[in-house]
Amino acid sequence: MPELPEVESARALIAEHGLGREIVDVDDHDTYVCRPHAPGEIKAALVGHRLTEAHRQGKSMWIDTDDGPVLGLHLGMAGRIVIDDSAAGDYWSDGGRKHLPVWDRFTIHFADGGFLALRDKRRLGRAVLDPNLSRLGPDAAEVGRDAFRERVGHGEAPLKARIMDQSVIAGVGNLLADEALWRARLDPRRPAASLDDAELDRLRRDIRAATRRAIDRGGVHTGAIIPHRTRDGVCPRCGADMSRATIGGRTTYWCSNEQDQLGEHAAAIALA
Numbered sequence: 001m002p003e004l005p006e007v008e009s010a011r012a013l014i015a016e017h018g019l020g021r022e023i024v025d026v027d028d029h030d031t032y033v034c035r036p037h038a039p040g041e042i043k044a045a046l047v048g049h050r051l052t053e054a055h056r057q058g059k060s061m062w063i064d065t066d067d068g069p070v071l072g073l074h075l076g077m078a079g080r081i082v083i084d085d086s087a088a089g090d091y092w093s094d095g096g097r098k099h100l101p102v103w104d105r106f107t108i109h110f111a112d113g114g115f116l117a118l119r120d121k122r123r124l125g126r127a128v129l130d131p132n133l134s135r136l137g138p139d140a141a142e143v144g145r146d147a148f149r150e151r152v153g154h155g156e157a158p159l160k161a162r163i164m165d166q167s168v169i170a171g172v173g174n175l176l177a178d179e180a181l182w183r184a185r186l187d188p189r190r191p192a193a194s195l196d197d198a199e200l201d202r203l204r205r206d207i208r209a210a211t212r213r214a215i216d217r218g219g220v221h222t223g224a225i226i227p228h229r230t231r232d233g234v235c236p237r238c239g240a241d242m243s244r245a246t247i248g249g250r251t252t253y254w255c256s257n258e259q260d261q262l263g264e265h266a267a268a269i270a271l272a
Contacts, residue, residue: 004171005214058170072131076124160188161248179223187261
């Protein structure tokens, strides 16, 4: 599913190919994807304008227009931005051959004949005017050292759940969390408050490094630990079995040797 790297790729695609083109029509008939707007409301606000600048914070995108409203876009769990013949967002293992225009949930048509679409098989993406981003924490790829320590390093929640809380830091999803914690050799079950400053600094660096790597290589599915997130998986660094549990409602994998930092009693408390 799209996490920060995929959303950044989608934002970059919009910045490269979607800006400065006059909007002549908008298909906003999907009332679930475009909630709370009524059909035609987004169209009326955007037609005649041009997209001018594309932004991202965590997994949320928004695009400024020339003296018009701000358009917010969210990829949901399987969304992809398609502009003319280019696409970015959710990773499609089939190369997009089975992901057809029938799944275009929101489409902007340009005067030059091109288009920008939110293509989403699962229909969990969003298109909204003037999105409210006030509940998002700082972007995980840009958050500073002191802010990261303050936001992540307290509370009794398991560490993985803490870094996936979008109000704490924005952009870390399930796969990116497992990748970064594996890189940092940190147990995802540990209470967040149990980390010292050196561990928090290492985790921040590894979140940023894992994010950059994923952007460069095409998405979070390219992470070193991702192919080993299976019931019979082994750590690609030391060969130990991968452990598995549900943490913060998400299936989680970690190295049973290098990341196992809790006794059985402490682990039971952290997972409660």
